[in-house]
Structures are given as structure tokens and as C-alpha cells.
Amino acid sequence: MSITNDIKNAFRQPNNTLKQLIIINVLVFLVFLIIGTPLSWMGYGWIEKWALYYLSLPSQPIELLTKPWTLITYFFTHEGFFHILFNMLNLYWFGMMLNEYLGSRRLLSLYVLGGLAGGLLFILMYNLLPGFTMRSGQLIGASASVLAIVVAAATLLPNFTFNLILIGPVKIKYIALALVLMSWAFAHESSGNAGGNIAHLGGALIGWIFIKQLQRGSDMGRPILAVTDFFTNLFKRKPKLRVTHSSFTGAKPQANGSRSSKPARPDQNEIDRILDKISSSGYESLSKEEKQKLFQASQKD
Template identity: 65%
Template sequence: MSILQDIKDTFQQPNNTLKKLILINVIVFVVLIVLRLLLYYTVGEAGFQYLMSFIELHSSPSVLLTRPWTLITYFFTHQGFLHIIFNMLNLYWFGQLVREYLGDKKLLSLYVLGGIAGGILYLLTYNFIPYFEDRAANSVMIGASASVLAIVVAAATLLPNYTFNLILIGPVRIKYIALFLVILSISGAVGDNAGGNIAHLGGALIGWVFIKQLQRGSDLGRPLHAIFDFFTGLFHRRPKLKVTHRSNTAFKGKSNGSATSSVGKPSQKEIDLILDKISSSGYESLSKEEKQKLFQASQKE
């Protein structure tokens, strides 16, 4: 029962998007393992494949029209141990960076937009490129790789000179790790997992575009934020309105009528300048004041 309580606590904690994403992927993975075992021993393999058809992304547009939610569910679904382990490790390592510098909302936006972009590129490729015509009828896709690669490339675009210490290799700048993963996906775009690797490239592209647009002052995830906030509001009770009387003397001493809550919050222009400095010179080049502003911005998100 303590495991269930730990899961409940994780979802109740604020500013915990990275752990929630990993936990959702793991829960879906475990549930599918159990259901696969039960269905194989009862109704056979066909029963499990029928179940999967409601969460995996099919390359046929007609199937997608009847199950549009699969454009989302596919990037929370894994079947192989190595598949989910590799994806979740990369999500954790690179997601920590994105979360630290940009905040939880932008991490979630990257994950969702990367998965959607990967799915759309997969559908377009399998339906408009002649090489894939014979495969399109029976092709399906699952896995969070496109979402994860979007976060990897976003982190590398934002902090290209940040280094990870890799086992047996030593310190490596993350821009080279991202480049290696992109080249690996390009090389696999004509193999047995062509659809998956094509989706990876869609995620990588959205990761790069997301950061470049953010540095120009445009947040591609803003429409998603509005959707998330709407659905979040449906499951939270609004506090009852309470009218109180406060003496005007409480505001004496405030210059220019400004509230103290707004003091110290950096503007978007200041954050963009700091992000540009990180991109060109690395996080270590920031002053103590700039680091504090970046921290305040991430808390605000």
C-alpha cells in the first residue's frame, strides 16, 4: 500500500512534472505487462493486440480518424524493457536541465509537442512517400522517443556546452550527445524501425524550433498551457470568495503605489538575454544576480 501512497503523493506535489511523466510511462508499461499475461492465458494474443490498437498510433489516416487520441497515447506506451529504460534515463537526465532553466510547464510542452510532431511526421511519411506504401497498411508505432529527443535537442540548443560524464568516455558536451542521437535516427530511417526513427526526427526538429522561438520571445507551448490549465481547473475546487476589510494604513510606505509581490520578478526580456548568454558562454558565465533571476523565472513558471 505504501507504493500506492508514494504514487499519490507524487501526483499531488506541485512543480513535479518530470517525475509525473516518468511515473505515467512506468505505470502504463507495468499495466500492459500484466494485461498481456492475462489476455494471452485467456483469450489469446489477438485479445492483447486488439487492446493495443486503442493506444498505439496506426499509420492509416482512416484509423486515426476513429481513434484520434492515439496521437497522444502512443508516446506514453512501451513494451520492451530496453526501450523504456533508455527513454526514461534520457528523459530524466535532459529533462532535469530543461526543468531547471525553463520550468515545468515548458518541459511538459516539449514532451507533448515533440510526441505530436513525431507522430505527424510519421503519418505524413508513410502516406506520401512511395517507399513506405507497402508498409503503411500494417504499420503501428509506440514509444516516447520522439518526445524525449525533443527534450534532448532542446537542452542541447539551450546549453550546448553543458557536459555529462559518460561511463567509459568521460565528460562530453551535450550538443554532441544530441547530434549522435539525431544521426542515429537518420541512419535508421530506412531500416526495420523506419517509422520510429522518422518520428524521432520530428521530435528533434520541434525541440530545436521550440528553443529558438523561445529565445526570440515566442512560446510555442502557450496554447498547450491554456488547455492544461483548463482541464486542471475542472478537477480543483475554486476557493470560496471571502470579503474582508483592510485599513488604508496598510499601504503606507509603498512608493509609487507598487505592490511588493512584483518586486524582483525578472521580465521576459531579461530572461531572454540570460538564455542567450547561457547559449553562447555556458551557465558558468552567469553572475550571481543572473542565476537568481533565472531561478525566480523557473519558480514563476
């Protein structure tokens, strides 16, 4: 099977948001890498810079008005191999956790919310604070979205442990704290990437708020999902209607004489209680019934 078919299948499969996000980021990076290199050989490197400019988020609001799409495109665009490598690794590791416990749709909404929050904080800081008002910049990279997912995972499952090379077992709440402190330290105006680190902090904040609101029964991601569903339905092929006639109107019984039925959706209060239990005691403390209820909720959201 070709790579093209593998990519198509990844986008056809339901509940496959994590893989889709990684594929989009990698494809954008590869396009710049494959096309940009020969262009630079021929003296047309300005074309790559021009394309990068029209995908990156500007710090000036007036400039943003001329390319508003960059509020989205910037967090799918990377420059530099290690830039995308570390972002995609963190997205995969921590995204797998959220995908399992909260479902792929909430993972998507958090990724977008983290990117939006990081981008807006970047613009605000560069236009309101004296240390930045005399400067301008362009923002690219998924770091704000990824840090939102990292902090969300650490807020939901603070005692979950990763085995780090050369270090050993470390609870993810300490990994998230270290990443946030690093972003805070390098958000200084003298830093070469102050704007990027400011965006990281915006993403981290939204990740924490997202989980806290979810535990209170409020899903911040619903507006994001409503927008994505709208555009998805625009391009979805509608099935052709087929009229059939039958004299039998009753439900078809199964072999055991009972009708098929889907399991009932778990109550939101019950899901919140399970999430609180995971946060305090870990996923392993859940009973088989509680794990099943959490799985049902993640499949239906």
C-alpha cells in the same frame, strides 16, 4: 507510506512535471506487463494486443479518424523493457536540465509538442513518399518527445558535459547529434523501425525550433499549456467562499513596517540575454543576480 500515496503526492506537488511524466509512462507499461502476462498464459493474449492497438498511432489518416486520441496516447505507451528504460533515462537526464533552466511548464509543453510533431511526420511520410505509401504501421513510444527534450537541451546548453561510462566527459551537443544521426540512418524503408525513427526526427526538429523561438521571445508551448490548464481547471475543486466582517481595511504591516511584495518578474529581453549567455559560455558564467532572475522566471512560467 504506500506506493499509491507516493504517486498521489507526486501529482499534488507543484512544478513536478518531470516526475509526473515518468510516472505515467511507467504505470502504463506496468499495467500491460502485469495484466498482459497472465492473459497470455490463459490464451487471451489478443486482449493485450487489442488494448495496445487502441493506444498506438496508425499511419493511415482514415484509421486515425476512428481513434484520434492516439495522437496523444502513443507517446505514453511502450512495449519492451529496454524501450522504456532508455527513454526514461534520457527523459530524466535531459529533462532535469530543461526543468531547471526553463521551468516545468515549458518542459511539459515541449514533451507534448515533440510527440505531436513526431506523430504527424510519421503519418505524412507514410502517405506521401513512394518508399512508404505501400506500407502501413502503428507507432508507440515516447522517443519523439524525449528526443525533442534532448535536442532542446543541447541547443540551449551545447557545451554542458556529461560523464559517460567507458567514454568519459562528452558535451551534450555531441550526444544529441549522435542520437539524431542514428535515427536518420535507421529511418531507411528497409529498417524494421523506420516509422519510429522518422518520428524521432520530427521530435528532434521541434526541440531545436522550440529553443530558437524561445530565444527570440516566442513561446511555442503556450497553446499546449492553455489546453492543459483548461482541463486541469475542470477537475480542480473550487474553494468555498467564506465571508468575514472587519472594520480594518488597511494592509497589515510587517514587523519592520513594510508591506510584503513578490519579486518582480524579470523582463523577457533580460531572460533571452541570460539564455544566450548560457548557450555561449555555460551556466557557470552567470552572476548570482542572473541566476536568481532565471530561477524567478522558471518558477512563474
